Amino acid sequence: MNGVGDAGGPSGLPVGNGPSGQVPAPRPPDWEARTPQPAQRGVTERARAAYSGARLSSRALFVSEVLAASIWTLFSFIIVYWACEALDLRDTKWLVIFVWVLSGLLAVLPGIDGMLSKILLGVRLPTTVEEARIGPVWKSAAAKIGMAGPRHSLWIEDSKEVTTPITIGRTVGVTHWALNKLSPALLEAVMVRELASHMVSRSSLSRLGSWYSIPARLVAVAIRSLIRLSRTVPVIGWAIFSFLVLSYLGVVLAAVIFFEDPVGPLLYLLPLLAPLVLAGVRHWNERMADRAAADLGFGPQLIEVFYLWQAEQKAQFERSGNGQLVWLDSNRVISQRIRALEIYQRALTRP
Numbered sequence: 001m002n003g004v005g006d007a008g009g010p011s012g013l014p015v016g017n018g019p020s021g022q023v024p025a026p027r028p029p030d031w032e033a034r035t036p037q038p039a040q041r042g043v044t045e046r047a048r049a050a051y052s053g054a055r056l057s058s059r060a061l062f063v064s065e066v067l068a069a070s071i072w073t074l075f076s077f078i079i080v081y082w083a084c085e086a087l088d089l090r091d092t093k094w095l096v097i098f099v100w101v102l103s104g105l106l107a108v109l110p111g112i113d114g115m116l117s118k119i120l121l122g123v124r125l126p127t128t129v130e131e132a133r134i135g136p137v138w139k140s141a142a143a144k145i146g147m148a149g150p151r152h153s154l155w156i157e158d159s160k161e162v163t164t165p166i167t168i169g170r171t172v173g174v175t176h177w178a179l180n181k182l183s184p185a186l187l188e189a190v191m192v193r194e195l196a197s198h199m200v201s202r203s204s205l206s207r208l209g210s211w212y213s214i215p216a217r218l219v220a221v222a223i224r225s226l227i228r229l230s231r232t233v234p235v236i237g238w239a240i241f242s243f244l245v246l247s248y249l250g251v252v253l254a255a256v257i258f259f260e261d262p263v264g265p266l267l268y269l270l271p272l273l274a275p276l277v278l279a280g281v282r283h284w285n286e287r288m289a290d291r292a293a294a295d296l297g298f299g300p301q302l303i304e305v306f307y308l309w310q311a312e313q314k315a316q317f318e319r320s321g322n323g324q325l326v327w328l329d330s331n332r333v334i335s336q337r338i339r340a341l342e343i344y345q346r347a348l349t350r351p
Contacts, residue, residue, distance in 0.1 A: 061197050061288040062205075065166060068281045069209025075216035075274050083215075107207040113169035114153075116210045120217055121165070123155035123173050130156060130179060134191075137184050141191035145199070145296055152198060162309040162334070163190060166285050168210045169203045181312070182305060189293060189301035196292035197285075216274075283333070290341045299345040306338045 080100050084093035106112065117123045126134065138154055152170045156179065164173035178190045226244070230237025293302050313334075 061166075061285055061292070064281050064284045064288065065209070066205065068278060068285075069205060069213070071274055071277055071281070072209060072213035072216050075270065076212050076214065078270060079215045079219055104208055104211055107211040108204075112207055112211075113171050113203075114155075116168045116207065117155055117171045117173075120210055120214070121155075121157065121167065121173070123157045123164075123167075123171070126154060126156050134174065134179060134187065137188050138191055141188045142195060145192055145195055147195055147198065152195070160313075162305060163193065163286070163289070165282065166197060166206075166289075167194075169207045170198070172198065177309070178305070181308070186301055186305050186308075189298040190305060192296055192298045193289050193293035193302060196296060197289045199292065283336075286337060287340055290337060291344055294341060294345050294348060299341060299348065303338060303341055303345065306334055306341070310334050310338070 077097070080097055081093065084090075084096050089096060134154065142152075152172050155167070155171050155173050156176060157164045157173050158176045160177045161175050162178065164175055167173045172191075172194050174187075174190060174194060178187060182190065226237060226241050228237075230241050290302060293299065
């Protein structure tokens with residue numbers, strides 16, 4: 001068992017109750033086929049509206065994922081192209097690029113969800129203790145939003161963030177902080193949020209986009225490592241970082257001067273613009289996932305989770321006496337999410 005989507009077993013915590021012979025997981029109401037009784041019509045209509053709203057938010061999330069996957073793929077293409085140029089593979093560079101594109105077929109292999117999640121997102125399978133704690137909450141959240149069945153698997157991200165980024169394929173992530181700090185009711189709200197992003201099928205696109213993003217993500221990891229090195233050993237780190245930045249600017253300047261085609265220099269400028277666009281898409285993804293959870297009736301619980309995380313982070317930075325810039329940035333982001341979700345929640349509850 002590797003814990004990837006489409007597979008059952010305890011280590012991957014599949015949604016549902018496992019092998020045949022056990023009691024099946026409860027199924028949600030069939031909104032399309034079921035005709036409500038007059039006494040229950042108002043309740044069912046509200047439930048149908050909430051479910052439709054959650055799917056609408058999930059569709060918006062799908063659109064932003066397509067945009068993010070396109071940007072990562074374009075960035076990776078530029079890196080592969082540059083690598084061929086740097087290695088003087090001018091006669092075979094398009095063959096190399098074709099092989100790279102053809103390698104996307106590997107994204108359909110069984111187990112690729114888990115492998116990509118481990119490599120690109122740094123997640124892991126839950127331990128026995130973690131599985132015992134989150135298992136009932138995981139199954140309850142899945143049943144409530146109609147995602148029962150052995151389709152998705154749960155992974156743990158060892159971070160102190162409140163929620164995980166968008167996961168790959170049919171893997172669903174939860175942070176170590178949420179798992180250990182939240183009550184079962186609040187943890188269920190977080191799990192509903194993570195599962196709601198999968199309400200519109202996107203597993204194939206997610207796998208393919210993640211596969212093609214590997215070259216770009218490797219470069220991003222190298223840049224983040226240099227930034228961490230500049231903080232740990234400022235003299236060496238900043239010397240290397242400054243050299244690379246100046247070299248890159250030199251390449252861009254040479255492209256502007258010597259390229260006859262105006263499209264060429266733009267390719268060299270795209271890596272400067274890509275992080276800004278990807279950051280905007282990431283924030284949009286967070287908002288849409290938050291909205292999907294609110295549509296399903298878990299908005300107030302999710303807002304409480306955000307306030308708890310904000311208060312804990314503030315207390316931690318006050319005790320440490322440093323990291324004020326990091327605190328201000330994280331507080332700004334979570335405050336924006338809280339305000340956006342509160343406005344959306346008020347709109348939902350307005351008669």
